[in-house]
Amino acid sequence: xxxTKLNLAADRAVNQALKLKPGESFLLVTDTxxxxxxxxxxxxAKAAGAETTTYFMTETLRPIQEPTRLFRELALRAQAxxxxxxxxxxxxxxxxxxxxxxxxxxxxxxxxxxxRDMMERLVAIxxxxxxxxxxxxxxxxxxxxxxxxxxxxxxxxxxxxxxRTWAADIGDISRKGKHGNLPAGECFTAPVESTFTGRLVIxxxxxxxxxxxxxxxxxxxxxxxxxxxxxVLAHIGTDETGRIVGEFGVGTNRGARICPxxxxxxxxxxxxxxxxxxxxxxxxxxxxxxYDVLIDKVTLRxxxxxxxxxxxxxx
Numbered sequence: 001x002x003x004t005k006l007n008l009a010a011d012r013a014v015n016q017a018l019k020l021k022p023g024e025s026f027l028l029v030t031d032t033x034x035x036x037x038x039x040x041x042x043x044x045a046k047a048a049g050a051e052t053t054t055y056f057m058t059e060t061l062r063p064i065q066e067p068t069r070l071f072r073e074l075a076l077r078a079q080a081x082x083x084x085x086x087x088x089x090x091x092x093x094x095x096x097x098x099x100x101x102x103x104x105x106x107x108x109x110x111x112x113x114x115x116r117d118m119m120e121r122l123v124a125i126x127x128x129x130x131x132x133x134x135x136x137x138x139x140x141x142x143x144x145x146x147x148x149x150x151x152x153x154x155x156x157x158x159x160x161x162x163x164r165t166w167a168a169d170i171g172d173i174s175r176k177g178k179h180g181n182l183p184a185g186e187c188f189t190a191p192v193e194s195t196f197t198g199r200l201v202i203x204x205x206x207x208x209x210x211x212x213x214x215x216x217x218x219x220x221x222x223x224x225x226x227x228x229x230x231x232v233l234a235h236i237g238t239d240e241t242g243r244i245v246g247e248f249g250v251g252t253n254r255g256a257r258i259c260p261x262x263x264x265x266x267x268x269x270x271x272x273x274x275x276x277x278x279x280x281x282x283x284x285x286x287x288x289x290x291y292d293v294l295i296d297k298v299t300l301r302x303x304x305x306x307x308x309x310x311x312x313x314x315x
Contacts, residue, residue, distance in 0.1 A: 006116060009124035010040035012171075013182055014048050016127065018080050018109055019174035022049030027078035029098070031057045034084045037119055041082060050080070063090035067097060075101045079176075080108070087113035087207050087263070089235055093288045096278060099179050103281075107178040113207060113263045114182070122183035122255050122264065127171035130185050134252040137307065138166050138187040140315055141250070144302040147191075149272055151297045152310070157198030157216070159191040161248065165282055179280070185253025185267035190283025191274075193219030196245045200274060204294035206232055209260045214276075214293065219245050221276055232291050236277075241287035247275035249292075250300070262292050270311030271296050 014020050026045050030038035038054060045052045053074060057064060064085075067075065075081065075098070083098050085091065095112060102108020141147060141161060148158045171184035196219040202212045205228040212226025221243040224233060236242035249266060256267035266273040277289035297311040306314055 005120035005124050006037065006040050007043070009119040010037070010044040012123055012125070012127075013041055013082070013109065014044040014050075017171045017173050017180070017182055017184070018082070018107065020045055020048045020050040020080055024050045024079045025077060026050040026052045027074055027081045028052060028054045029057065029081065029083045029085060030054060031062075031085050032059065033086050034114065037084060037114060037116060053078075057085055063088055064094050065091065067094065076105055079106050081106055082109045082111065084111040084114050087261070089206055089231065092235075092290060096288055096290060099280065103177055103179050107173050107176055109173050110179065110181050111263065113261045115261070118183055118261070118264050122185075122253060122267075125255070127184060130253055131168070131170035131172075134168050134170050134185065134187050136315060137250050137252055137313075138168055140305065140307050141187070141302050142166055146195075146302070147248070148301040149295065150299045151201065151295055153201040153203075153211070153297070154213075155199060155201045155295050155298070157196070157200060159197075159248070160195040161189050161191060164189045164192065167282065181263060181267075183253060183256060183264055183267055185256055186249045186251050186273075188247055188249035188282075190279040190285070191219070191245055191248050193245060193284055195219075200293060200295060202226070202293040203258065203296050204260070204262060204265055205229055206291050207260055207262050212293070216245060221245075236289055236291075239287070239289065241285060242277050242289035242291075244276065244285040244287070245274060246277045246279035246283055246285050246287065246290060247273070247292070249273045249275075258294070258296055262294065265294050266292055268296075269313070270298060270308060272298050272300065
Protein backbone atom coordinates (compact mmCIF):
# COMPACT_ATOMS: atom_id res chain seq x y z
CA UNK A 1 0.00 0.00 0.00
CA UNK A 2 1.29 3.47 -0.87
CA UNK A 3 2.11 5.38 2.30
CA THR A 4 -0.11 8.39 1.63
CA LYS A 5 -2.13 10.23 4.27
CA LEU A 6 -5.34 8.88 2.77
CA ASN A 7 -4.09 5.31 3.01
CA LEU A 8 -2.87 5.94 6.55
CA ALA A 9 -6.34 7.28 7.46
CA ALA A 10 -7.98 4.24 5.87
CA ASP A 11 -5.67 1.98 7.85
CA ARG A 12 -6.65 3.79 11.08
CA ALA A 13 -10.35 3.45 10.26
CA VAL A 14 -10.03 -0.28 9.59
CA ASN A 15 -7.47 -1.33 12.20
CA GLN A 16 -7.75 1.26 15.00
CA ALA A 17 -11.47 2.15 14.92
CA LEU A 18 -13.36 -0.86 13.54
CA LYS A 19 -10.54 -3.32 14.32
CA LEU A 20 -11.57 -5.66 11.54
CA LYS A 21 -10.48 -9.25 12.00
CA PRO A 22 -9.58 -11.88 9.39
CA GLY A 23 -12.73 -13.48 8.03
CA GLU A 24 -15.15 -10.85 9.35
CA SER A 25 -17.90 -9.80 6.94
CA PHE A 26 -17.54 -6.07 6.22
CA LEU A 27 -20.11 -3.97 4.32
CA LEU A 28 -18.88 -0.70 2.80
CA VAL A 29 -21.64 1.65 1.57
CA THR A 30 -20.44 4.42 -0.76
CA ASP A 31 -21.29 6.66 -3.72
CA THR A 32 -19.51 8.42 -6.57
CA UNK A 33 -18.03 11.41 -4.62
CA UNK A 34 -16.57 9.07 -1.99
CA UNK A 35 -15.07 6.41 -4.30
CA UNK A 36 -11.38 7.35 -3.78
CA UNK A 37 -11.87 7.10 0.00
CA UNK A 38 -13.85 3.87 -0.34
CA UNK A 39 -11.10 2.31 -2.46
CA UNK A 40 -8.49 3.16 0.18
CA UNK A 41 -10.66 1.64 2.91
CA UNK A 42 -11.37 -1.47 0.83
CA UNK A 43 -7.62 -1.98 0.35
CA UNK A 44 -7.04 -1.68 4.08
CA ALA A 45 -9.91 -4.07 4.82
CA LYS A 46 -8.53 -6.61 2.33
CA ALA A 47 -5.09 -6.35 3.93
CA ALA A 48 -6.74 -7.00 7.32
CA GLY A 49 -8.28 -10.19 5.94
CA ALA A 50 -11.91 -9.06 6.14
CA GLU A 51 -14.47 -10.38 3.67
CA THR A 52 -15.42 -7.06 2.11
CA THR A 53 -18.55 -6.23 0.11
CA THR A 54 -18.90 -2.75 -1.41
CA TYR A 55 -22.40 -1.42 -2.06
CA PHE A 56 -22.25 1.40 -4.60
CA MET A 57 -25.24 3.77 -4.37
CA THR A 58 -25.79 5.14 -7.89
CA GLU A 59 -27.27 8.57 -8.41
CA THR A 60 -30.32 7.01 -10.08
CA LEU A 61 -31.30 5.58 -6.66
CA ARG A 62 -31.00 8.87 -4.81
CA PRO A 63 -32.47 10.01 -2.55
CA ILE A 64 -32.55 6.62 -0.85
CA GLN A 65 -35.16 6.45 1.90
CA GLU A 66 -35.87 2.75 2.29
CA PRO A 67 -33.48 -0.18 1.77
CA THR A 68 -34.23 -2.90 -0.76
CA ARG A 69 -34.78 -6.47 0.40
CA LEU A 70 -31.33 -7.44 -0.87
CA PHE A 71 -29.67 -4.55 0.93
CA ARG A 72 -31.44 -5.50 4.16
CA GLU A 73 -29.98 -8.98 3.81
CA LEU A 74 -26.47 -7.60 3.27
CA ALA A 75 -26.75 -5.28 6.28
CA LEU A 76 -28.20 -8.06 8.46
CA ARG A 77 -25.35 -10.45 7.68
CA ALA A 78 -22.49 -7.95 8.03
CA GLN A 79 -20.41 -8.02 11.22
CA ALA A 80 -19.11 -4.48 10.57
CA UNK A 81 -20.51 -1.66 8.42
CA UNK A 82 -19.01 1.61 7.19
CA UNK A 83 -21.40 4.22 5.74
CA UNK A 84 -20.01 7.10 3.71
CA UNK A 85 -22.69 8.52 1.43
CA UNK A 86 -22.78 12.21 0.61
CA UNK A 87 -25.00 13.88 3.22
CA UNK A 88 -28.56 14.69 2.06
CA UNK A 89 -31.51 15.79 4.15
CA UNK A 90 -33.91 13.47 2.30
CA UNK A 91 -31.84 10.45 3.38
CA UNK A 92 -32.00 10.97 7.15
CA UNK A 93 -34.46 8.09 7.56
CA UNK A 94 -32.09 5.76 5.70
CA UNK A 95 -29.20 6.87 7.91
CA UNK A 96 -31.30 6.16 11.00
CA UNK A 97 -32.02 2.71 9.59
CA UNK A 98 -28.27 2.10 9.13
CA UNK A 99 -27.48 3.17 12.69
CA UNK A 100 -30.21 0.87 14.01
CA UNK A 101 -28.93 -2.10 12.01
CA UNK A 102 -25.40 -1.51 13.22
CA UNK A 103 -26.42 -1.26 16.85
CA UNK A 104 -28.66 -4.34 16.77
CA UNK A 105 -26.70 -6.76 14.63
CA UNK A 106 -23.10 -5.64 14.14
CA UNK A 107 -21.13 -2.42 14.62
CA UNK A 108 -21.19 0.65 12.41
CA UNK A 109 -18.95 3.58 11.53
CA UNK A 110 -20.98 6.52 10.19
CA UNK A 111 -19.11 8.96 7.90
CA UNK A 112 -21.86 10.93 6.08
CA UNK A 113 -20.31 13.72 4.04
CA UNK A 114 -16.70 12.66 4.68
CA UNK A 115 -14.09 14.35 2.47
CA ARG A 116 -10.51 13.43 1.65
CA ASP A 117 -9.34 16.49 3.57
CA MET A 118 -11.21 15.35 6.69
CA MET A 119 -9.76 11.86 6.34
CA GLU A 120 -6.20 13.15 6.09
CA ARG A 121 -6.45 15.78 8.85
CA LEU A 122 -8.74 14.09 11.36
CA VAL A 123 -8.66 10.32 10.84
CA ALA A 124 -4.96 9.78 10.16
CA ILE A 125 -4.20 10.53 13.82
CA UNK A 126 -3.53 8.79 17.12
CA UNK A 127 -6.86 8.87 18.97
CA UNK A 128 -5.47 8.27 22.48
CA UNK A 129 -4.95 11.92 23.56
CA UNK A 130 -8.38 12.95 22.26
CA UNK A 131 -9.96 9.98 24.04
CA UNK A 132 -8.45 10.99 27.37
CA UNK A 133 -9.71 14.57 27.13
CA UNK A 134 -13.16 13.43 25.98
CA UNK A 135 -13.51 11.24 29.08
CA UNK A 136 -12.47 14.21 31.24
CA UNK A 137 -15.23 16.41 29.78
CA UNK A 138 -17.76 13.61 30.13
CA UNK A 139 -16.86 13.15 33.81
CA UNK A 140 -17.34 16.89 34.42
CA UNK A 141 -20.89 16.73 33.04
CA UNK A 142 -22.09 13.28 34.06
CA UNK A 143 -25.03 13.32 36.48
CA UNK A 144 -25.41 17.12 36.53
CA UNK A 145 -28.75 18.39 37.87
CA UNK A 146 -28.31 21.47 35.70
CA UNK A 147 -26.15 22.18 32.68
CA UNK A 148 -26.11 25.80 31.50
CA UNK A 149 -25.05 26.67 27.93
CA UNK A 150 -24.61 30.28 26.82
CA UNK A 151 -22.82 32.15 24.05
CA UNK A 152 -22.35 35.81 22.99
CA UNK A 153 -24.89 35.43 20.15
CA UNK A 154 -27.74 34.98 22.64
CA UNK A 155 -27.87 31.28 23.46
CA UNK A 156 -29.12 30.53 26.95
CA UNK A 157 -30.49 27.13 27.83
CA UNK A 158 -30.50 25.09 31.02
CA UNK A 159 -31.32 21.41 31.41
CA UNK A 160 -30.62 18.30 33.45
CA UNK A 161 -28.67 15.21 32.39
CA UNK A 162 -29.20 13.43 35.71
CA UNK A 163 -29.79 9.73 35.23
CA ARG A 164 -28.87 9.81 31.55
CA THR A 165 -26.19 7.58 30.04
CA TRP A 166 -23.24 9.21 28.27
CA ALA A 167 -21.42 7.96 25.19
CA ALA A 168 -17.88 8.84 24.11
CA ASP A 169 -17.23 8.97 20.38
CA ILE A 170 -13.46 8.46 20.48
CA GLY A 171 -12.76 6.27 17.47
CA ASP A 172 -13.41 2.91 19.13
CA ILE A 173 -16.02 1.00 17.12
CA SER A 174 -14.58 -2.43 17.76
CA ARG A 175 -17.36 -4.18 19.69
CA LYS A 176 -20.73 -5.51 18.57
CA GLY A 177 -23.46 -2.94 19.05
CA LYS A 178 -21.10 0.06 18.80
CA HIS A 179 -21.99 3.08 16.68
CA GLY A 180 -19.58 5.95 16.12
CA ASN A 181 -18.30 8.57 13.70
CA LEU A 182 -15.06 9.17 11.92
CA PRO A 183 -13.82 11.83 12.36
CA ALA A 184 -14.35 11.20 16.06
CA GLY A 185 -14.16 13.56 19.02
CA GLU A 186 -17.23 14.18 21.14
CA CYS A 187 -19.15 12.98 24.16
CA PHE A 188 -22.93 13.04 24.09
CA THR A 189 -26.13 12.15 25.87
CA ALA A 190 -29.82 13.12 25.78
CA PRO A 191 -31.08 15.95 28.00
CA VAL A 192 -33.95 15.17 30.37
CA GLU A 193 -36.66 16.37 28.03
CA SER A 194 -38.96 18.05 30.57
CA THR A 195 -36.09 20.24 31.85
CA PHE A 196 -34.99 21.53 28.45
CA THR A 197 -36.21 25.12 28.16
CA GLY A 198 -34.45 28.08 26.59
CA ARG A 199 -33.03 29.62 23.43
CA LEU A 200 -30.38 28.36 21.01
CA VAL A 201 -28.67 30.72 18.58
CA ILE A 202 -26.99 28.42 16.09
CA UNK A 203 -24.33 28.80 13.40
CA UNK A 204 -24.99 25.55 11.52
CA UNK A 205 -27.87 23.13 11.00
CA UNK A 206 -27.62 19.93 8.96
CA UNK A 207 -24.63 21.11 6.86
CA UNK A 208 -26.10 24.59 6.24
CA UNK A 209 -24.09 27.50 7.63
CA UNK A 210 -25.94 30.57 8.84
CA UNK A 211 -27.54 32.09 11.90
CA UNK A 212 -30.69 30.52 13.22
CA UNK A 213 -32.75 30.71 16.40
CA UNK A 214 -34.53 27.79 18.06
CA UNK A 215 -36.68 28.13 21.18
CA UNK A 216 -37.69 25.20 23.37
CA UNK A 217 -40.22 24.63 26.11
CA UNK A 218 -39.96 21.43 28.15
CA UNK A 219 -38.02 19.65 25.44
CA UNK A 220 -40.19 20.63 22.47
CA UNK A 221 -39.24 23.09 19.73
CA UNK A 222 -41.89 25.84 19.80
CA UNK A 223 -40.35 28.61 17.65
CA UNK A 224 -37.65 28.56 14.99
CA UNK A 225 -36.25 30.72 12.22
CA UNK A 226 -33.10 31.14 10.19
CA UNK A 227 -31.09 29.80 7.29
CA UNK A 228 -31.62 26.09 6.77
CA UNK A 229 -34.07 25.83 9.66
CA UNK A 230 -37.17 26.16 7.51
CA UNK A 231 -35.98 23.41 5.15
CA VAL A 232 -35.41 21.02 8.05
CA LEU A 233 -38.81 21.79 9.59
CA ALA A 234 -40.52 21.38 6.22
CA HIS A 235 -38.94 17.96 5.90
CA ILE A 236 -40.11 17.00 9.42
CA GLY A 237 -43.62 18.18 8.56
CA THR A 238 -46.26 17.16 11.10
CA ASP A 239 -44.14 14.48 12.76
CA GLU A 240 -43.93 15.78 16.32
CA THR A 241 -41.12 13.34 17.21
CA GLY A 242 -38.85 15.43 14.96
CA ARG A 243 -39.32 18.50 17.17
CA ILE A 244 -38.26 16.98 20.50
CA VAL A 245 -34.71 17.38 21.79
CA GLY A 246 -32.75 14.16 21.34
CA GLU A 247 -29.08 14.93 21.94
CA PHE A 248 -26.57 17.16 23.71
CA GLY A 249 -22.96 16.79 22.58
CA VAL A 250 -19.62 18.47 23.29
CA GLY A 251 -16.81 18.69 20.70
CA THR A 252 -13.35 17.48 21.79
CA ASN A 253 -11.25 17.17 18.62
CA ARG A 254 -8.52 19.82 18.56
CA GLY A 255 -8.08 19.57 14.80
CA ALA A 256 -11.74 19.89 13.83
CA ARG A 257 -12.97 23.17 12.34
CA ILE A 258 -16.32 24.92 12.15
CA CYS A 259 -17.32 24.34 8.53
CA PRO A 260 -20.42 23.45 6.46
CA UNK A 261 -19.99 19.74 7.28
CA UNK A 262 -21.65 18.80 10.57
CA UNK A 263 -19.64 15.57 10.65
CA UNK A 264 -16.55 17.69 11.35
CA UNK A 265 -18.01 20.87 12.88
CA UNK A 266 -19.73 19.10 15.79
CA UNK A 267 -16.34 17.72 16.88
CA UNK A 268 -14.67 21.18 17.05
CA UNK A 269 -13.16 22.37 20.34
CA UNK A 270 -15.24 24.96 22.17
CA UNK A 271 -18.53 23.97 20.53
CA UNK A 272 -21.60 22.09 21.66
CA UNK A 273 -24.37 20.67 19.55
CA UNK A 274 -27.93 19.62 20.11
CA UNK A 275 -30.23 17.52 17.97
CA UNK A 276 -33.95 17.37 17.47
CA UNK A 277 -35.38 13.94 16.79
CA UNK A 278 -34.12 10.50 17.71
CA UNK A 279 -32.13 10.14 20.93
CA UNK A 280 -30.30 6.94 19.86
CA UNK A 281 -31.70 5.18 22.91
CA UNK A 282 -30.17 7.67 25.38
CA UNK A 283 -33.43 9.53 25.99
CA UNK A 284 -37.15 8.94 25.62
CA UNK A 285 -37.65 10.14 22.06
CA UNK A 286 -37.70 7.75 19.13
CA UNK A 287 -37.91 9.22 15.66
CA UNK A 288 -36.97 8.68 12.03
CA UNK A 289 -35.47 12.18 12.18
CA UNK A 290 -32.22 13.45 13.73
CA TYR A 291 -30.94 16.95 12.89
CA ASP A 292 -27.93 18.49 14.61
CA VAL A 293 -27.46 22.20 15.35
CA LEU A 294 -24.14 23.78 16.30
CA ILE A 295 -23.47 26.39 19.00
CA ASP A 296 -20.02 28.01 18.96
CA LYS A 297 -18.02 30.16 21.41
CA VAL A 298 -19.87 28.51 24.27
CA THR A 299 -19.70 29.08 28.00
CA LEU A 300 -20.55 25.76 29.62
CA ARG A 301 -21.33 25.31 33.31
CA UNK A 302 -22.21 22.23 35.37
CA UNK A 303 -21.90 21.10 38.99
CA UNK A 304 -20.93 24.62 40.10
CA UNK A 305 -17.94 24.77 37.74
CA UNK A 306 -17.17 26.57 34.49
CA UNK A 307 -16.08 23.89 32.05
CA UNK A 308 -15.59 26.26 29.10
CA UNK A 309 -15.74 30.02 28.65
CA UNK A 310 -16.23 31.68 25.25
CA UNK A 311 -15.19 28.52 23.45
CA UNK A 312 -12.09 27.76 25.53
CA UNK A 313 -11.92 24.82 27.92
CA UNK A 314 -10.94 25.49 31.52
CA UNK A 315 -10.51 21.88 32.61
